[in-house]
Amino acid sequence: MQVSANRAGNPGRKLLRFTRRINPDRVYAILMILPSVILLAIFVYGFIGQTLWWSLTDWAGLEKNAEKNYIKLDNYKTLFSDITGMRFRQELVNTFFFTLFFVGGCLILGFILAVVLDQNVKGEGLFRTVFLFPMALSFAVTGTIWRWLLNPGGGINALPKMLGADAWNYRWINNRSPYTFNWHEVPLTTTLLIIAVLLFFIFRQIWRRKYLATIYLGVPMALLFLWMWSDWVSWDDTQAMHGTFNWQDVPRYVVAVIVIGFVLYMVSLLWHGKRRAALILGIPTAVVLLWYAAGGTDNFPNVEFPEAYGFNIALVGVIIAAVWQMSGYTMAMYLAGIRGVPEELREAARVDGCSEWQVYMRIVLPMLRPITLSAAIVLGHISLKIFDLIFAMAGIDHWPVSVPGVQVYYTMFRSNKFAVGSAIAIVLLIMVASVVIPYLITSLRAEHEL
């Protein structure tokens, strides 16, 4: 994603100016863009507003002029705390893991392929074409194909038979169990290690005065920590499977993540000697902290019974299909990025005694950071709102792999609950916006600063 214009060709964004302040041409210019602006204003913002309003009503049923009564945030409360919202909560967790592994998988695989293809390979064009072709397919086609391939009785499972071995017995998207493991064993140390690494980067970003990055690193760190905490320490061993977390803890998590964010921000302010700002920030933080300690989160709307959520193994099949389709995209992005690194730079590094591996790690990789970021944003927003792949692979009924995008459709066109469907859609919008808007702002601002 390249939101900003090519910098080399755009020195100072020079615009056409005419001597007279108002001339017909400028009027034409505005007139020509006006239809698009109006259309988008209605179709994007007007419609979002309408959905937002409906999400606050009790609209259900198929009457022609259905009654819509304002019921405040009840639909959201239902989604997050009522038993009928269980599917939605499951889907939020699914989306989180799907996004994590899908984006990560695409980035890593794409990078490896790009580096290998960069080695002056014979037939590079052919390889590139093959790796990229799934991109041209529709998710509906991909879903249909992989539904067939992941059929437990055949497909991938029958592959070993070709080589004379026994068929696999893996259940793919039919699997109903979450991934479980005991935190007391190896993963505990691993997680602690990851948390430590994240902390290191957080402080590095603080040092560099990149506050936004601090938050974006701080949130996964806090989540990881709390997940581990919930399972390892605070949740009774007998109640749930390891590797899952209890939804009842979520309000506490949310507050904890906010507090951690505030504290990190305060630390960065203090670090740079802004004591007064830190103090101003410190007071609300302390209040929240006290309120938290006094058990204020217990009054949040919450689910009635403990609900255990974790990574559904069934998602593996969907992730494979999605990575198969989109890894070519990251490969293309990375390859273009790698080829954009001036050969002189690499040569200079080689002269300084760097091995080819070091050239990639020290010279090329840092220059690919903007590409990684934009690829992650693009893939991230695709995975947050994914619908067609799941629809084609598993239908709209199969919980273990369902996501909010599917649930919107189900709620509206199966259960006739249009207001609840709107509420899910708004949650989806907020999730996507929290990823996209900061990115849009920073990249457009960067363009103006040029």
Added chain:
Amino acid sequence: MSKRIVSLVIVLVLLLVMAAPTMAQDGPSGELEIFSWWAGDEGPALEALIAKYVELYPDVEVNNATVTGGSGVNARAVLKTRMLGGDPPDSFQVHAGQELIGTWVVADRMEDLTFLYEEEGWMDKFPQGLLDLLSYEGGIWSVPVNIHRSNVMWYVPAKLEEWGIEAPATWDDFLAVCPTIQDAGVTPLVVGENWTVNHLWESVALAELGVDGWNGLWAGEKAWTDEDVVAMWDKFGEILACTNIDVDAATLSWQQATDKVIAGEAAFNVMGDWAAGYMVTTLGLEPGVGFGWVPSPGTAGVFMMLSDSFGLPKDIKNYDAAVAWLKLLGSVEGQDIFNPLKGSIAARLDSDLSLYNAYLQSAAADWQSNEVVGSLAHGAVAPESFSSEFGTVMEIFLNSRSGIAAANAAQAIARQAGIAG
């Protein structure tokens, strides 16, 4: 392709009409769009009915619009977008009962068909219990075409003999033979995609709660949290342990699940009696020899029914043609053309039983003598606000395997849908 034949017939008929403009024209004309989910194996029955319609009303061009998907799951979503979009089909298939009433009648989208019943003298031709299902606020809202039975257990007699077991009379009997069958490397009971699990559940619930208990749940007289309901869920869990639910269920259509029974990979299958149609017509098996059946365990003497019916939406383009279609559907002739091919029995009480195969004759006999209850999975007893959320209950159960959790969830959802006891 039969579709081609139909269109060819239409073209020929149209040519005929054009060639002979002096022919009397008293029937309806124009188009007729029939919306259903009867495709594939279930298609020929509908096509035969349409052929008859075209024969009766040559001036009408019939558009057979089908949306595939077991039990109409896809079709219902498409139908909703069309109705909301102000583009209703001239007549559409809908399960008789709450799926019709709770969704379409209360939304004021349907025409009252009482006039048609009176005109055609149908009032005493259909069983009263069925008419009750189709009635709401003094109107009758659709024409039932057929009756299916939900609580049937299918097997292959030769295979049972080979394994040395008999078809179980109760679920306890089934649980007793379950290990024996598993030892033979066979799945004792096969289930398929999502809705087929609900389908199995309703047979179990009927067996464990009895007719009064089952009806009580829907009449709001019995709570989901009652002890026997919780116990029923736990029993259901034990039964599920004898199925392929954790193996490949989600990717199997009901036909594929049936195939497994026929192939000897599974011993039993609880499925509606459209499975008989599939086994007779598509697989070419003889009832009683190629496959056998009993009422699902613990439900002998009870007929859990569902009925496909066609309604008349408001604001349609071809009213006359649609009414003529409904007339054909409700007639003895129409029902006896359709049902032997579809593998169901006629909803009317005066159909010619000699046209039906051995299975259907036995079902018709049961239909006359058994106690009749409605199906949940097929839209008869509960409105969609409950039945669509029942999947939540089922998921909660499948994930927790806890009867209490499922019962609590079901009670909460029933309360929201306004049918809680």
Added chain:
Amino acid sequence: MSVFTWIILGLLVGSLGTYLLFSDRGRNPDHGALIGGIAGAVGSLVLLIPLWIYVYVQGKQPVYELPKDRPPLSGKHLTRMALYAFLILMMLVYLLPVYTVVVTSLKTPKEAGKLAKVWDLPTEINWKSYETALDELGPQLKNSFILTISATIISAVMGSMNGYVLAKWKFPGANIIFPLMLFGMFIPYQSILIPLFQFVQDIDLGGTIYGLIIAHVVYGLPITTLIFRNYYAEVPTEMLEAGAIDGAGFFGIYRWIVFPLSLPGFVVVIIWQFTQIWNEFLFAVTLTDQSSQPITVALALLAGGEAVNWNLPMAGAVLAALPTLVVYIVLGRYFIRGLLAGSVKG
């Protein structure tokens, strides 16, 4: 200029040909769907050929230039071998699904049903799956062509105009309006689904292909505007000023300077929109009915329904994938450029 004329002519002939050949009056009940399918392929080829010629007239403009003096990773023979082994292995992994799809689609229903033998070659080639799939999906294929071609052209033209204005004309509020427009590209379409649905119904286009075309035009605007804006930003403003001095106004500059320069931009945008609209699913499944739905929806319903015979959905998948694959293979370079320039909307 001649190339430009070619493209316009191709677009016109292509869309007209597709439309005429597809329109119901030319259909005969026996072969209608088959003719429809073939006509669609011909129509899209007519659309593609001028573009393809253009690629060659313009000479090769590779996206990735491998520096000629790039040394191989390592002179060691073994490393190179391992490298190729890895690439070939990955290629096989990527092509595996294609193999199954093609093989399954050529089997008889009975053979396709044998799950354990999915990887075996068909014992006899059964072309009937394609015939049946064309029969069942032909009308939807036609819908997809009508939808894709018209929505692509309209959104490309509007996007070009917007891009020109945003890149080269100063007007108040542009810096606010552009990001606001851009955001429309990222929103989850579920969040505007019901209002859109109601709107389309209110203007009496519910269940038709036209409602879907409008949706795709509008929600395609952000991406086309973005690509064109970035493209035009590279055109030196001095050139435009020269045009202005020669007396050209707003439209004159566009017609004589900007538009001729923007042909590569059009190719990128058209290809991008073509693939995106062809592949889209959510709008398609809600805004259309059986008679107007595009092929992606028909395919999902075909495969998600009572799919006992998997040869049929597989043949359907091939049909649904073919047009975009052809575009990708013939014009892959521009496809990649679209990826890099404007990138994906999901």
